[in-house]
Amino acid sequence: MAGHHRYHLDQDGHSITVVRDLGRRRAEILVDGKTVTSARTHRKAVTVLRGEIAGGAPFAVRLGRPDIPGGAPLCELEKGGMRSLMPNVPLTPEEEWPAEPTPSPRTPAELIARWRARR
Numbered sequence: 651m652a653g654h655h656r657y658h659l660d661q662d663g664h665s666i667t668v669v670r671d672l673g674r675r676r677a678e679i680l681v682d683g684k685t686v687t688s689a690r691t692h693r694k695a696v697t698v699l700r701g702e703i704a705g706g707a708p709f710a711v712r713l714g715r716p717d718i719p720g721g722a723p724l725c726e727l728e729k730g731g732m733r734s735l736m737p738n739v740p741l742t743p744e745e746e747w748p749a750e751p752t753p754s755p756r757t758p759a760e761l762i763a764r765w766r767a768r769r
Contacts (some may be wrong), residue, residue, distance in 0.1 A: 655669075667681075709729035
């Protein structure tokens with residue numbers, strides 16, 4: 651996920667999405683598919699974006715720096731005094747994590763034979 655990160659959370663019947671463009675250093679919040687606010691992000695500091703849901707409930711989103719180089723930055727939603735992490739959602743199928751391979755089933759006899767062959 652080189653240039654973009656997308657975070658999504660369903661909150662109180664509303665869809666809240668944060669899209670961060672690392673190349674242009676911009677972030678925007680979408681509520682129910684409509685842009686609520688956008689701002690320029692900081693390279694080394696936390697970026698705070700504030701918005702409102704259609705019912706008038708205010709919220710804040712904090713975008714931090716990645717913990718590891720090349721990792722995804724953390725995104726936190728604060729609403730009504732409660733904080734929750736927003737999960738990072740891939741933008742395209744190519745950016746999804748690869749599925750973990752399921753190990754082949756083995757019987758206890760196969761495991762013992764393999765263990766004896768190694769010893």
